Amino acid sequence: MPTAIEFFKFLPKTNCGECGQATCLAFAMQLANQKATIDACPYVDGGAKEKLEESSAPPVRAITIGSGDRAVSMGGETVLYRHERRFVNPTAFAISISDTCSAQEMEQEVSKYLDMAFERVGTVFNIDMFVLRDDSGDPESFRTAAVRLRSLTDLPLVLESSSADVLSSAAAELRDVRPLIYGAGQDNIEAMVAVAKENSLPLALIGNDLDRMAEMVEVARKGGVEDLILDLGSSSMKHILESNTVARKVSLRRTFKGLGYPLMNLVGSGPAAMMKASLAVMKYSSLVVFDSLEAQQALPLMTLRQNIYTDPQVPIQVKEDLYPISDPGEESPILFTTNFSLTYFTVRADIEKSRQPVWLQVVDTEGLSVLTAYAAGKFSHEHVATALQASGALDRSKGPIVTPGMVAKLSGKLEEALGRKVMVGTMESSALPKFLKNLRQ
Amino acid sequence: MAKVPLPKEKWSGNIGSVSLGDGGVRAGGGKGMPFLSFEDRSYPRALIAGEVMDDVSDFPQIVLDQFGEAASDPVSWAEEWKARGADLICLRLLSTDPDRGDASPEDAARTAREVADATGLPLIVYGCGIADKDADTMEAVSASLAGHRSILAYVEEDSYKRISAAAMANKHSVLAFSNLDINLAKQMNILLSDFGVDRSDMVMDPLMAPLGMGMEYSYSVNERIMLAALSGDRMLQVPMVCDASQAWQVRDCSDDDPSLGDVAERAAWWEFTTALAALLSGADILILRGHDAMALVKEAIDDLGGGA
Numbered sequence: 001m002p003t004a005i006e007f008f009k010f011l012p013k014t015n016c017g018e019c020g021q022a023t024c025l026a027f028a029m030q031l032a033n034q035k036a037t038i039d040a041c042p043y044v045d046g047g048a049k050e051k052l053e054e055s056s057a058p059p060v061r062a063i064t065i066g067s068g069d070r071a072v073s074m075g076g077e078t079v080l081y082r083h084e085r086r087f088v089n090p091t092a093f094a095i096s097i098s099d100t101c102s103a104q105e106m107e108q109e110v111s112k113y114l115d116m117a118f119e120r121v122g123t124v125f126n127i128d129m130f131v132l133r134d135d136s137g138d139p140e141s142f143r144t145a146a147v148r149l150r151s152l153t154d155l156p157l158v159l160e161s162s163s164a165d166v167l168s169s170a171a172a173e174l175r176d177v178r179p180l181i182y183g184a185g186q187d188n189i190e191a192m193v194a195v196a197k198e199n200s201l202p203l204a205l206i207g208n209d210l211d212r213m214a215e216m217v218e219v220a221r222k223g224g225v226e227d228l229i230l231d232l233g234s235s236s237m238k239h240i241l242e243s244n245t246v247a248r249k250v251s252l253r254r255t256f257k258g259l260g261y262p263l264m265n266l267v268g269s270g271p272a273a274m275m276k277a278s279l280a281v282m283k284y285s286s287l288v289v290f291d292s293l294e295a296q297q298a299l300p301l302m303t304l305r306q307n308i309y310t311d312p313q314v315p316i317q318v319k320e321d322l323y324p325i326s327d328p329g330e331e332s333p334i335l336f337t338t339n340f341s342l343t344y345f346t347v348r349a350d351i352e353k354s355r356q357p358v359w360l361q362v363v364d365t366e367g368l369s370v371l372t373a374y375a376a377g378k379f380s381h382e383h384v385a386t387a388l389q390a391s392g393a394l395d396r397s398k399g400p401i402v403t404p405g406m407v408a409k410l411s412g413k414l415e416e417a418l419g420r421k422v423m424v425g426t427m428e429s430s431a432l433p434k435f436l437k438n439l440r441q
Numbered sequence: 442m443a444k445v446p447l448p449k450e451k452w453s454g455n456i457g458s459v460s461l462g463d464g465g466v467r468a469g470g471g472k473g474m475p476f477l478s479f480e481d482r483s484y485p486r487a488l489i490a491g492e493v494m495d496d497v498s499d500f501p502q503i504v505l506d507q508f509g510e511a512a513s514d515p516v517s518w519a520e521e522w523k524a525r526g527a528d529l530i531c532l533r534l535l536s537t538d539p540d541r542g543d544a545s546p547e548d549a550a551r552t553a554r555e556v557a558d559a560t561g562l563p564l565i566v567y568g569c570g571i572a573d574k575d576a577d578t579m580e581a582v583s584a585s586l587a588g589h590r591s592i593l594a595y596v597e598e599d600s601y602k603r604i605s606a607a608a609m610a611n612k613h614s615v616l617a618f619s620n621l622d623i624n625l626a627k628q629m630n631i632l633l634s635d636f637g638v639d640r641s642d643m644v645m646d647p648l649m650a651p652l653g654m655g656m657e658y659s660y661s662v663n664e665r666i667m668l669a670a671l672s673g674d675r676m677l678q679v680p681m682v683c684d685a686s687q688a689w690q691v692r693d694c695s696d697d698d699p700s701l702g703d704v705a706e707r708a709a710w711w712e713f714t715t716a717l718a719a720l721l722s723g724a725d726i727l728i729l730r731g732h733d734a735m736a737l738v739k740e741a742i743d744d745l746g747g748g749a
Contacts, residue, residue, distance in 0.1 A: 211444055215442060238476065250446060278717050300711050304652060345655065
């Protein structure tokens with residue numbers, strides 16, 4: 001990525017303001033931070049623009065599979081480690097379905113996975129795509145099955161076959177919904193590139209040798225297909241880790257150009273699939289395809305994806321609200337804490353451990369933890385009182401209001417503001433179970 | 442043919458190692474980012490510590506079911522872990538808690554010695570979490586485990602002297618705890634170093650937050666610690682202990698809700714996923730609670746080619 005000064009060299013330096021920024025330098029800074037695109041300046045000449053676009057293109061190409069609201073974006077990644085900057089496009093999970101299954105079987109299979117959805121911290125997790133796998137070897141059966149699958153779901157599709165002949169009519173039929181063609185190996189690359197090119201579809205390249213893969217990328221690009229996704233093989237966790245890491249690293253460092261595309265892994269089913277998938281989520285895979293997946297595997301896996309793809313600069317926040325724990329009633333204590341998710345989860349887990357009914361009021365502190373929020377003036381007695389009034393906590397329970405021990409100073413003013421008894425709780429959340437049990441007695 | 446260059450880093454540092462037990466068990470020693478054979482051809486195998494409590498009230502029933510009769514007693518529980526392939530035993534002396542019977546340091550130390558004698562494995566010994574009591578307990582444990590190098594857990598910024606001194610007296614290692622912050626982790630190691638603890642007697646726990654409860658923070662803090670250590674920051678070249686048993690604190694891990702799938706299998710995956718994130722970000726010793734999770738973790742370590 002060019003620096004602000006490098007961008008600045010190409011700008012007219014007239015400070016005309018047409019780009020929306022007061023000065024060319026300010027615009028250059030926006031460009032360097034990826035908050036503006038060069039198109040906003042009408043005075044940059046074509047040659048310079050092309051040069052800038054090339055050097056500012058993300059080192060991992062961004063592609064889209066599917067169409068409409070459910071389309072899945074992949075790639076566009078800029079870092080190796082998530083503390084540097086957020087990983088951009090979360091790994092998509094796909095389920096593979098055979099083209100030989102009956103209409104009824106397909107319907108059952110699709111609805112099983114569409115129903116597999118979980119809600120966690122205000123986000124709904126689900127399966128992102130389906131793969132139609134050619135087991136029939138027959139173009140017409142494959143095309144019929146593809147049309148049927150499409151009628152059952154608007155999730156993006158992958159059309160999988162080793163034969164371009166089998167794929168071509170299904171690809172033509174579904175080209176408007178932009179399925180991924182999977183895929184081209186050493187033996188069929190010319191034919192597969194032709195199918196992808198003809199229908200303007202993204203194409204997967206398959207091969208476990210990085211040098212050969214780089215050559216296949218060249219062949220695909222020469223054939224006019226730029227939207228590629230690379231399957232570097234999934235024979236073992238070691239292979240996935242090392243191949244994906246090398247591909248990502250040489251692309252980010254720009255020490256090698258030919259592998260800057262999203263990556264994918266086919267992991268199969270069962271425990272080995274789950275292990276490979278967990279690794280693939282952490283190590284740079286944009287698409288993981290399963291033969292089958294059960295809820296008890298999907299929930300931890302999708303939680304992992306949510307964790308890894310969280311923006312490291314924005315703490316996850318919990319919604320300001322009153323959360324009932326263990327069925328609290330009119331006499332139950334009201335505890336309050338900040339909306340920093342780590343704080344909330346810890347406090348919540350400790351309250352649950354006590355098995356005592358509690359109302360837990362979350363106060364919006366913009367994701368700051370207790371002491372930081374207090375120091376920043378975002379966790380004052382006014383904030384707390386406002387939150388308690390807005391959520392109706394004070395009407396729900398006549399029980400004692402308990403401050404976190406670290407902000408014991410709040411208790412006096414809060415008592416005044418609310419006209420209610422306020423107690424000081426524990427310094428550490430881990431002491432809550434004992435505190436709450438004693439409170440009960 | 443195009444030749445893809447291998448992006449091998451030229452690291453100027455490596456992770457130190459500690460020797461445990463009778464000296465035959467070593468933890469740490471990595472020379473590259475985890476499991477990348479092109480950076481470190483023999484990335485050391487992470488060790489697994491099986492968790493044993495001396496008081497199982499409030500302990501998840503699913504785990505007790507996995508161990509059956511063995512879990513009724515710390516010694517038989519630890520033997521069961523050994524039989525299933527654990528490298529260490531993580532013994533939590535919860536009975537020393539004034540609210541859980543207030544067992545004396547001497548009683549607790551006897552339990553530790555019995556576990557060590559029965560298994561021959563090095564221990565990671567925790568107290569009940571109350572600083573003063575833990576210091577008393579660790580002084581007794583240190584003496585009772587003399588000659589059997591173990592890890593005394595844990596020391597924090599505001600209370601490290603007594604436990605560190607107790608560890609030094611009998612050549613044990615000290616577990617330095619810090620709260621999800623690379624600078625605090627380094628600060629702890631410096632404090633211990635200044636106090637006289639040798640770096641070959643230090644391990645650190647930068648807090649492994651479990652899956653779904655802030656795991657990503659730990660994953661990134663661990664990665665940053667590894668990168669800094671390999672880049673030559675001596676005060677971070679200390680083997681890392683990650684406690685994946687904390688996965689069981691997360692409600693979704695073991696909540697008996699049928700819509701979330703089979704609970705025993707889900708709990709195993711929850712703990713496994715936490716452990717895998719720890720391994721990939723630099724864990725040298727993993728603390729595990731379920732043996733189902735251990736079986737999965739061992740398989741993953743093999744498949745990753747660790748311990749070549």
